[in-house]
Amino acid sequence: MIIRRPFRLFLLTVLPLTTALPLVGQELLEIHTAQRCIYTDGQMDEELYRFATNGQVDARIREIAELGGADTVFQWIQTNVENVTAVLDGENRYLLYSLDFVERSNEIEVYGALAHEIGHHVNAHTFSDERRNTEELEADQFMGYVLSKKGFSLADIGVFLKIMPSSYGVTFEDRLQAVTEGFIRAERALQINSLPFDNDPKLEGLTLPGFPWPPPACNARYELPETTLAGLGTLGAVEQKLRVALDAKGYSQRSYFSVPNGFALVTQLEQYNAADASSRNDRTRWLDYPARDNFSGVMDYLKSFIMPQKGYFRLLVFIATNQPFGGGAQRVSKAQATAWLSQGFNKLPQSLAKTPLTPEYSVTVLVYEFEVPESNRKPVQKCPSPLFDAQTHLRKSGIAAGLGL
Numbered sequence: 001m002i003i004r005r006p007f008r009l010f011l012l013t014v015l016p017l018t019t020a021l022p023l024v025g026q027e028l029l030e031i032h033t034a035q036r037c038i039y040t041d042g043q044m045d046e047e048l049y050r051f052a053t054n055g056q057v058d059a060r061i062r063e064i065a066e067l068g069g070a071d072t073v074f075q076w077i078q079t080n081v082e083n084v085t086a087v088l089d090g091e092n093r094y095l096l097y098s099l100d101f102v103e104r105s106n107e108i109e110v111y112g113a114l115a116h117e118i119g120h121h122v123n124a125h126t127f128s129d130e131r132r133n134t135e136e137l138e139a140d141q142f143m144g145y146v147l148s149k150k151g152f153s154l155a156d157i158g159v160f161l162k163i164m165p166s167s168y169g170v171t172f173e174d175r176l177q178a179v180t181e182g183f184i185r186a187e188r189a190l191q192i193n194s195l196p197f198d199n200d201p202k203l204e205g206l207t208l209p210g211f212p213w214p215p216p217a218c219n220a221r222y223e224l225p226e227t228t229l230a231g232l233g234t235l236g237a238v239e240q241k242l243r244v245a246l247d248a249k250g251y252s253q254r255s256y257f258s259v260p261n262g263f264a265l266v267t268q269l270e271q272y273n274a275a276d277a278s279s280r281n282d283r284t285r286w287l288d289y290p291a292r293d294n295f296s297g298v299m300d301y302l303k304s305f306i307m308p309q310k311g312y313f314r315l316l317v318f319i320a321t322n323q324p325f326g327g328g329a330q331r332v333s334k335a336q337a338t339a340w341l342s343q344g345f346n347k348l349p350q351s352l353a354k355t356p357l358t359p360e361y362s363v364t365v366l367v368y369e370f371e372v373p374e375s376n377r378k379p380v381q382k383c384p385s386p387l388f389d390a391q392t393h394l395r396k397s398g399i400a401a402g403l404g405l
């Protein structure tokens with residue numbers, strides 16, 4: 001029997017440590033591994049073999065997916081990889097792990113490496129050169145989120161990251177920042193969920209995340225007339241008026257962000273009728289937008305299904321501020337859209353709500369439109385010419401009536 005060099009090397013170095021010894025005729029794993037992330041950015045054996053799955057690792061993978069609020073949209077296989085590797089082969093996603101790595105590593109290394117690679121899959125990454133840096137940081141953010149929910153401290157994570165400070169050219173500093181963002185998000189989600197009242201003083205200890213400023217370009221814009229704000233004394237009263245009008249039309253999920261001297265209220269992504277900008281009245285209006293806290297943002301979500309017909313979506317952003325603002329140069333990026341829906345607060349902190357409403361304040365609504373072509377997975381932001389102006393969106397959604405316009 002002629003043993004090719006890579007496999008012989010593998011036999012010499014890996015097998016003595018592996019509990020599942022491959023027998024002659026061990027099943028060859030026939031997948032294309034060109035699109036991948038190896039946790040340590042190392043090499044890969046030319047031939048991979050499928051070993052028996054390990055119950056303990058199975059349980060950890062399921063636990064990580066649950067902590068991250070993600071589905072296990074991938075198959076996991078014990079094989080002869082260096083540690084953990086995410087692979088995209090056509091439509092199929094694989095999580096490859098080495099049992100030897102799991103058994104010789106400590107808990108945070110195992111959870112961290114698995115979570116990073118699972119993070120690639122839940123974010124629907126393609127491992128392309130152009131997005132490599134972004135994808136690595138998104139995977140690290142997911143890792144930070146999961147490790148936080150698992151109960152590791154930020155100090156533990158810092159020590160762990162030093163062991164493997166960089167991969168795919170991402171610096172230690174960038175990785176630490178991404179992991180920390182994920183970590184803080186998990187903490188904030190826990191804190192907010194645990195607060196029963198809007199005016200809980202603990203909410204004040206948290207920093208409201210900032211809305212991109214100036215707001216990203218390509219929106220339809222309308223400043224609400226002064227009469228809308230007549231008789232209102234505080235930003236909290238403005239927020240309440242908007243909230244009542246939105247609730248009446250079914251916009252029950254909202255996110256709050258800070259803007260200079262004010263706040264931004266972002267509504268849930270909604271599908272509308274392209275014929276007249278009215279809200280869809282069937283179940284497709286909200287399209288089961290995942291309520292769970294995960295990292296799949298608007299664009300990834302829109303990519304995840306095939307539309308039987310063209311679909312039109314909108315996000316409404318109400319901005320209350322006393323500062324003039326123009327349009328930003330940037331269009332809505334996936335990361336921003338993700339942040340809008342999953343990183344904002346679900347309540348307006350009292351410190352902002354108590355801000356007096358002076359005559360310099362105004363409320364502007366920005367409407368961002370997205371179009372998903374028929375049976376095409378590529379959503380497009382409507383830019384530069386929106387289908388409808390912002391006033392039409394407000395009127396046809398029924399929000400204008402609720403605001404007394």
Ligand SMILES: [Zn+2]
Binds near residue numbers: 038116120135136
């Ligand atoms: Zn990676």
